[in-house]
Amino acid sequence: MTHLEERLAERGLKLLKKEAINGSHAGRIYRIEAVDEENQKANLVYKEYETDRNNELHLYLKYSDLIKQFNKVVTVWDSRPKAILMHDLNSPLKKDFELRSGSDKRNLIERILDRLAVLHSLSVGKNANGLPTHETTSDWHEWCVDQMNRLCEQNHWTKTEWIKTINNAYEQLDLKNFQQQCPRVITHGDPHLENIFLKDGQIWLIDWEWAALSSPLRDITILCQDLYDTRLIQFVKESYQKVLHNNDFHIPSEEYQRDFNYFYIDHTTMMLAWEIEKYLQEYTSEEKIKEIIEFKIREINRVTNELGVS
Template identity: 45%
Template sequence: MEELRNRIKQSGWRLMEVESLQGMHAGQILKIRVLDKENRPIKLIYKVFAKDRNNEIDIYKKIFPYIKTLTPIIKIWTTEPEAVLMTDLNDPLKKSFEELSLSLKEDVLTKIIYELIELHALPNLDFLNRGVPLHTSSTEWYEWCIGQFEKLSTLIWYETDWVEAIRHSFQTCGMNSYEIKGPVVLTHGDPHLDNIFIKENGTISFIDWEWAALGSPLRDSSILLQDLYDSELVNFVKDIQHALLQERGFYQDEKIYIEDFNHLYIEHSYMMLAWEIEKFIEGYISEEKIKNIIKFKIAQIQNGSKELQKLLK
């Protein structure tokens, strides 16, 4: 706490209130209130990184000048304890998204995709020279997903068809050998709805850039889609993203777009299934909710697999 007080003091502010946020965070997150030099109250978020999860600091060293307008971060500390200070934008989009009408959801998703494509359009040579990592597909999420389902296998409502559907998609779609065919761009890496905020002026802001890397632009959208449990919205994002990417000169070949989209969507559905099961095991979500999540994600994996198999014939 003394370290935080000193850091705030060095900015010419006074620390007034501190509240610790609970949850499955990679470190410690504090909501703080300070008084600026004119004694005006400011709400901020102070995030201290765990020593084994401080990759985000290294990423900011490489990309922060390019993403200032896309993030609420206002200060970064690279000395111990490594931390960032950012504007408190109140609740993330996830808390209000489900209450929006379908048309408003489509409007918000279009804005998010547009902002992500602005990120993707940055010259990637700059980031290669800065040592930004390259994202590659692996079997990690698939293996984690299978292992998580094994933990559920003793429950009375568990269905063996779930794991069979996952294994079938992995084998028939060549998930362990597929190479992305589209462009390589700078990606956020984790733009789910808990990491997205809408500012008072209506602009989009992203937090948690820990997994930022060079990769397919569809990497970001396939993670965004993991918070959508409406097949109509999934298809909407799929279509609007292709149209917007084409406007920026990406993915002129629709077949390649569909192949890349489905492979990444399936891969990240493995990841999200594993993560949601972990939250269920830890007591963060209910039995009814995890069952609904599993059923929807399995259906999405099966639909994507069928579409891919038609293209690959």
């Protein structure tokens, strides 16, 4: 009997089917079908962690009372192989997001913001010893420039101005030394639309590996990375401050705006590097990567200019 079968048996479940979910995950993930002692079927996801990639498990063990309302985890195993079992939430929101109407997109974004605001407001002032503290560094800047240089070596259509735009933003804003203005809260750390699901009328978050103490704007600007419409990004920026206010989490406007803008540039740079990596690994077409780069470079330039730096 395998580890999975033994663990399911502990919960009165018998494995019927198992299918690997492929992708760049922090471990091995399987979609499974099981049946209980009353012959009721359950669709679940089982995730085994890599030895050095189990920060998510630590969060579930230590802060389960706080985050259990945001995920559908059934149980966790702290013995090797460390793993979690969760309900299958079907498809992430990213799968059909671009097919939705403008009003539907805004409604969905508002629901996501409502959930993130609850997480952030509940964790204000919480004792979260053991969670890492997120700090802005030069890491994403350096990785993105390296990725851009790799791209230049392989493609004639790349533009040297792209690197200049990124360098200008980091140098002029001294972004690697940025000190967040907002209170530190527990942040999910990776709430892009691949990690957000709508199930049973509720928004759920998976993959808490990068959870850390940081500004709530850390999460919001990562969410924006799946949005390729400046109007929607502005909608997120304006809406979230109102949502926080409705949750009695009051942040002065100047501090809110500054955190949003600085985190947004840093995370846009991070996502640029990641999107280039997907292109280099042939997961993204040439036409698509051109669109992505052009949009994100325009966004970095736009926000830098808004901050008064040319």
